[in-house]
Amino acid sequence: MPVRDEVDDLVEAWTRERSDLDLAPVEVFSRISRLARLLDLARRKAFADHDIELWEFDVLAALRRAGGDYELSPGRLIRETLVTSGTMTNRVDRLTGRGFVERLPDPNDRRGVLVRLTPDGREAVDGAFEALVAAERDLLAELPAKDRRQLAGLLRRLMTPFS
Amino acid sequence: MPVRDEVDDLVEAWTRERSDLDLAPVEVFSRISRLARLLDLARRKAFADHDIELWEFDVLAALRRAGGDYELSPGRLIRETLVTSGTMTNRVDRLTGRGFVERLPDPNDRRGVLVRLTPDGREAVDGAFEALVAAERDLLAELPAKDRRQLAGLLRRLMTPFS
């Protein structure tokens, strides 16, 4: 055990209190949760310089990744970002207010809407993404490439039972 | 690459659009974020049978782990659960309303307060924790013990630059 982290303390405490349970899952999932929380804070900070909120990035990045004319339906955005429809309506409203996206009628489905990235939105998300990748690279700096790949592979396998 | 996950699609899309960037960090951190999100949903479901919300568990579990007389200050609870003081005040209020915790004056510091788990609270958190560990065990079932330990170790190393 090279270093000790907060989860080692947490598991030790649980072990003291509940030695009847197998706490192996906690070793993995507590770290996932805590890392995600800390990562959120780090991302927020990386985006602050670019005047972009985390939720804004989530939506803009999905559109940017789509490529082509940077259009996706709200439904698709919902699935990509794992939020509810009410939340997405609200997000698209506010991003429209900032001039980062615009709503278009879907030519193939009159119920449907397409959300399109504007040039301003594209510029914003590209800058933010570069800052994000740079910040994350620093956080990974301690981990050799081999370990990093192994970690990514193990995380991929961990994701399968969820889908 | 045994199976393909959502993040493989995401990275492929980013690679198509931004081949100028090294996307190795995304392979790791996107999976962390997405796993945490999916894990939240799974936990919520595991707790639903026990009529416990996720935020309630976070607070009750911190008190339960403390052992002894199950008392912690709000400040300590804030640090354990990574929320703001306003949030914690509100959480303790609501848990008090449910009879799961009670507030006591700190005998050593007249500014201070101690939050103590009640017997009802202890019963609730113990049941919820058992359900949580069982649910997480199922999610880990595919991963051999050796891989699980390796994953926990890599995650521990990933946590160090955050603290």
Place this chain on the structure above:
DNA sequence: CCTAATTATCTTGATATCAAGATAACGGTC
């Protein structure tokens, strides 16, 4: 001691989120 800086908790006001339901259009079936 007395003051100033710090620490601990709570309050306030604004806001993002969710769950549930409303509205409207699609697509298959009879």
Place this chain on the structure above:
DNA sequence: GACCGTTATCTTGATATCAAGATAATTAGG
């Protein structure tokens, strides 16, 4: 072609969260 279950999006109402500030007690310095 009319019906009906499904799908896509938006609306509404309630609520949990955060940031900033208020209050009160402790601690450290002079």
